[in-house]
Amino acid sequence: MIDVRTAGAKGLGVFAKKLIPRGTRIFSERPLLTIHGHDASTLYPAVKLLNTKDRDAFMALSSFRDRELDLMRWSVVLVHTAQNTISSLLHALLGRRGFALLNNRNSLKDHVEALSIFRSNAFNIGPKLGTSLFPRIARINHSCLPNAQGNFHEPLGKFNVHATRDIQADEEVSLNYLLETGALRHVRVDKLSRGYGFDCACPACDMSGKRGMKGEERRVAMHEVLKAFIERPMAGDISDKEAEMETMKAFIELYESEGIAGKELSNLYLKAADISFGMQNLKGALVYAAQAARLDRDTFGEDHPDYRKSLEIVNTFKTVGHKSRTV
Ligand SMILES: [Zn+2]
Structure with missing residues (x-):
């Protein structure tokens, strides 16, 4: 292979x-x-x-x-x-x-x-x-x-190492050595240079092309969304949940538009499921949890305990949904 x-x-x-x-x-x-x-x-x-x-x-x-x-x-x-x-x-x-x-x-x-x-x-x-x-x-x-x-x-x-997206013939297989997938370029480049001694020239770090520029713009925009959410005064009502949900969606969109999958994205989906559930949107919660489980299946494999855990969450939402319909 x-x-x-x-x-x-x-x-x-x-x-x-x-x-x-x-x-x-x-x-x-x-x-x-x-x-x-x-x-x-x-x-x-x-x-x-x-x-x-x-x-x-x-x-x-x-x-x-x-x-x-x-x-x-x-x-x-x-x-x-x-x-x-x-x-x-x-x-x-x-x-x-x-x-x-x-x-x-x-x-x-x-x-x-x-x-x-x-x-x-x-x-x-x-x-x-x-x-x-x-x-x-x-x-x-x-x-x-x-x-x-x-x-x-x-x-x-x-x-185990799993392909988080289709890898074409002759394409290099790559992993992210950093924990901060959403970090801005200068932060990533600095960490990689100090920790591993190389200048990252991946498509996200290469600012000579459209790909890198566009990705960096998306990351900057995402940081603005996050900042606005953190600085937002809490209203103590449903609007807090709505604002949190919008922030999660912005993160999910960034990851997906950049083609980043794996555990970070599945965590975002689980968080979105949790917020939806808190907003009593069971249908939404189930959709997000199912997305998380799909990502975990690809990242961990069906035999991994973490995948089984996310399946369990999906099934719990299904059971709760079923009960609330039959009550
Ligand atoms: Zn890079």
């Missing part, structure tokens, strides 16, 4: 070999390495335990280092390799294994490299589960207008 090949300035990328329809599970991968909490000290020993093939796959991933983080990592690394350094220094001084020192210096370098790679490629899969690296999925590049989304399937113990 996919191919890993060069993606220009981005290095390697993942490409569709043929049309990948929306909702397709493109990847389903077990973690190669996981760190729980902030305990980075467990990483290097875990890397060393990998078999040669897995370790090579890991070390071949790209990494981005910035000075500040690098210094931090070096200090973490030093603590955990100090023991080895001392023993090999002793060996060296005693003349028994003079080369050990050099070896150790290499392992220190490897250790920093391993942490950089991990940080540049790992996904946070939840507070309980930690941060994990999936070497095949790590090859997927970023786009602010992604055509795929990843999520962890806890019962399967796998990270």
Whole structure:
């Protein structure tokens, strides 16, 4: 279904070999390495335990280092390799294994490299589960207008990536590395540059074309709507709900006109369902909840607990609707 090949300035990328329809599970991968909490000290020993093939796959991933983080990592690394350094220094001084020192210096370098790679490629899969690296999925590049989304399937113990829209043959598969899908260009570019070390040139960030300009105008307009809603004095009546609904609709429209699907959009639909329900518009609530469930099916797959949850919401609205009709 996919191919890993060069993606220009981005290095390697993942490409569709043929049309990948929306909702397709493109990847389903077990973690190669996981760190729980902030305990980075467990990483290097875990890397060393990998078999040669897995370790090579890991070390071949790209990494981005910035000075500040690098210094931090070096200090973490030093603590955990100090023991080895001392023993090999002793060996060296005693003349028994003079080369050990050099070896150790290499392992220190490897250790920093391993942490950089991990940080540049790992996904946070939840507070309980930690941060994990999936070497095949790590090859997927970023786009602010992604055509795929990843999520962890806890019962399967796998990270799945689904197509959130149809991906044409030869088109690059992309994920959004940022949480802020609706953010303005300068915010996204800055975060990507500081966090990952690249200048985003996706269609939303490319201001030389109509596509980028139009999208940015839409985002600015959406921020105005949001600002107006936040600053609006609460009237304490139905008009508050109506205003909230209009804001939600503006967000939904932005996402849809930009072609962004996935969990963010389904959350907006769920919120719209909730507001409709609050306004006693059961029919509207059901329509929005069904949209959310459709998006969740495409993003998570039918076997995912989150999809089942949104189906349950749809069914609840149906039951309530049925009861209110029969009363
Ligand atoms: Zn971008």
